[in-house]
Amino acid sequence: MRIANVQFWKTQNGKGRPKPYQVRWAVDGKAFYASYRSSAHAELFRVNLVAAANRGEVFDTETGLPVSMQPETEALTWYQLACTYAQMKWPGAAANTRKNTASALARITTELLVEPKRGVVAPDSQVMRRALTHWAFRLTARSEAPEADVTAALEWVAQHSRPVADLKDLDVGRHVLRSISYRLDGTPASPSHSQRIRAVFHNTLEYAVEKGDLPENPLTRIGGRAPRLTRQVDPRVVVSPRQARELLTAVTYVGTWAHGRGRLLMPFFATLYFAALRPEEAVELRLQDCQLPKKGPGLLTLHQASTRAGSAWTDDGRKHEQRGLKHRARGDVRLVPVSPELVQMLRAYVDEFGTAEDGRLFRSPSGGRLDSTRYLDVWHKARRIAFPPHLVDSLLARRPYDLRHAAVSLWLNSGVPAAEVAEMAGHSVAILMDAYYKCIHGQREQMVQRIIDALSEDREGGASGEVD
Structure with a gap:
């Protein structure tokens, strides 16, 4: 707290x-x-205070x-700001x-380094x-001993990181935004990739404003829009019921x-x-x-989902993390009615293979958690069996997720009704209609027919185009 209510006393001489x-x-x-x-130094200090x-x-x-x-x-x-931001965001x-977040901060940090002095060699970019x-x-790395090249790289970054105040110069922020629009190999990054890094950059600067390290977020003053993201599902990935069964x-x-x-794994894909x-x-x-x-x-x-992130990023050191359903509060549930066809598939599966000890239907041959690398390998092989060559090379059902689409x-x-579909699929209605608009058939054909009918009526009426 700062204030201007100040009182002074005479300088005292405490002899001895x-x-x-x-x-x-x-x-x-x-x-x-x-x-x-000395009294001279003391008086000079007091004079400066009074002045x-x-x-x-x-x-x-x-x-x-x-x-x-x-x-x-x-x-x-x-670099100091990024470290404190990562630490603040970690819990929960x-x-x-x-x-x-760590990957995005690393990319931004490498773009905010000062030029080293002549003769000073920067660490290898991959090591950095x-x-x-x-x-x-x-955060979990704090209890581990880093390798020598890692320690050297972090010391170098700490010494060559630009001050946060440099971002008041909008050209510095523009440089970062321009750089993250490309991948490390120089090819253009996808909108989702660059937008993810841009969001972390923006939020870190907001954190700096919140802490009083910056007067405002400089990105809000930089012109140009963030890359446009499309959430629409490409109709080319959607299989027909016959293709799905094949x-x-x-x-x-x-x-x-x-x-x-x-x-x-067949019943696993069937639930998708x-x-x-x-x-x-x-x-x-x-x-x-x-x-x-x-x-x-x-x-x-x-009521829950399991994602693989790697043991380095989970609280318990396991490769997979169990969390609540996407777009829902932890503990919330989603009810999905299923057809008799899927019911019979799951009943037959349980009769033949049983379940894991904790009741999980789908697992590895050893009973462990089903990993994406395992089911992706089977899926790619199944596509080559089910599809002719021209469809194997197409986008059709290229990922298991496309079965959900x-x-x-x-x-x-x-x-x-869209509201029912959104509830069963775990979407909001707005996101559902935005994502699947191009996959809803019938309406376009109706619109085209209306245009054809309107043109035909005009032709039959023999309109001359003259206005009375």
Whole structure:
């Protein structure tokens, strides 16, 4: 707190002390003193205090000093700010969010370095990025001993990081934004990639404003829009019901029958298509979450998901992290009615393969957690079995996630109300209609026919185009 209510007393001479001459004053009733060996130095200090008060300078109640006499503090660097921001964001953040934030901060930090002096060699760029991502901006690394090259790289960055105040020059921010629009190999980055880094850059600067390190966020004054992101699903990835069933059949052909590699995973992929589950939701599906009657439709109760981020980014050191459903509060559930076809698939699967000890339906052959690398390998092989060469090379169902897109598209085109589809798929209605607009068939054909009809009427009427 700073204030201008200042009171001064005469300089005292405490004989017999190493610094006998003591200047005493008070700021807002709080007493301060400074001791000197000679009366001349003490009086000079007091004169400067009184002069500052006469000029109307504000005095700090913590240091007792006027603004003009405050000790100079070392300028905060971007690297220091980024470290404190990463530490602030870590608690409670999802593991993948921690990982993406660290990666983004590392990229920005390498763009905010001063030119080294002649003869000073910078660390290898890959070592520098690894040191920043996996050590500087990863909170769990604090208890580990870094390698020598990592330590050297971080010391070099600390010495060559630009002051945060440099970002008041808008050209500095423009340089960063221009750089992150390209990948490290020089090719243009996707809008989602550059926007993710830009968001971390913006939020870090907002944090600096909040802490008083910057008067304002300089990015708000830089012209130009952020890369436009499209959430629309490409219709070319959506399979028909016949193609979906052919893919599921092809999955069962992967691996030997005795090993059951493909047969173990077919129902997993089936939940993505028939119930529109996200892969991370299907991985956590348990038998106790399923109502699977002998006849008729069933019901899945979803309440958690499992994502792989790596043991370095989770709180418990495991590779996978269990979290609540996407776009929902932790502990919330989603109810998904399922067709009799999927019910029978899951019943047959449980009868043949059972479940994991904790009730999980889908797992690795050893009973562990199903990993994306395992099911992706099976999926790619199944596509080559199910599709002719020209479709194998196409976008059609290139990812297992595209089965979910096919499911939601099918529901919408079948006339299921958008609000119901959004609830079952775990979307808001607005996001649902924005994402799947191009996959809703029938309306375009109706609009085209109306235009054709209007043109035909005009032609039959023999309109001359003249205005009376």
